[in-house]
Amino acid sequence: MNSNRGFPMPTDISSLELGVSEFVGLLNQTLDFAYPDVVIIGELANFRVSKNRWVYFDLKDDNASVKFFGTVYNLPGPLEDGMLLKVRGQPRLHNLYGFSVNVINLQPAGEGSIRRAADLLRVKLAGEGLFDESRKRSVIYPPRRIGLITSKQSAAYADFVKVLHARWQGVSIELIDVQVQGEVAPNQIASAIEQFSEQAEPPDVVVIIRGGGSAEDLSSFSTEIVTRAVASSRVPTLVAIGHEVDLSLAELAADRRASTPSNAAELLVPDRTSVLEQLQVLATNLQYYGARHIQQARDDLREQSEVLNLRLTRILQLLQAAISGNRQLLEALNPAAILRRGYAIVRHEGQSVRSSRMLKTGAMIEVQLAAGSFDAAVNSIHSPKGST
């Protein structure tokens, strides 16, 4: 027995006379030494929460019942009487309220209770909108950096990395190695999600994977702490837990769900071979349609050129005809052409003479003919007919 707690090591326990508090202290010291913590499985009864913080309940079987005390922070989610629970705790004798077990960890046990606990939690979180489609964000495709949360020793990790690298290159994976089942798993997983969210340059996507297992093995991914961490992740999340038929609450809260870890890798990156084939088809189509468009454009251009050529030729012909018409008209109006028919231009003192009234007898006049000219003197004046 530990003597540092102030109790003497008795040689004969029956000879000791103890006060009540001393007895409680001695018993707790004995319990600390013999049973620092115990794991008890039993049916939940008289479950109640006080002041939204303190939790009281009993675990019972056919022959016995034990009281438990804890806080709401110990709860994996909503519980109800009748569930089978597995509780780890410290047995204590309270100096006023008697014996109870102080809860360290609490989990539903047995497939039925695990499913029932998940159902209750799903209803509660759905009421808060954690699974709403409107909350879902898109995941970058393909991502350049993946934050991976899983167990490094697991087959799920090996499958994911193998499929991812077989399909696509150049994606970096940052792994946070966590336990994916057991008592410490929920806190480790939630903490890993927070770590990625708090990075100065977070990854493009946080991927949480785990292979198949029993309902109890997978139960960490349906706890309240993990489901809330997934829902509140700053980075878009992809969760793949178990096999096709398994559906955890973390998957419901995730931005994207994959049926298996390998399927998660398939959803994250395209298949390189398939992409290369598509690119080949695309290049062929591009070449064919490109050449066809160029030929079409060339034909259109040639046609337009011919139209333009015809229009220009027509305009030039019209202009040529107009000039030719004007030249003929001008020639018809040429005063010299009239002279060739025998007419003459008579000028006196530099001015053309239109009337005999412009002249006087003896005046000198210049007469211009079609060919040459001569000067003459006016002998007599004949007034125009009808004038006085």
Next chain:
Amino acid sequence: MSKLQAEDLDVDEALKLYERGLELVKQLDNYLKTAENTVLELKARFNKGD
């Protein structure tokens, strides 16, 4: 051309207008030839580029 066709046009004025008309016809003819040559040059350049 309409001035040249006027009935009361002075013969000396008619001669000036006729001379001016000849000049204009010559200029237009040259302009048209230049335009035709330009069209031929452009067509040749286009066909060469083809």
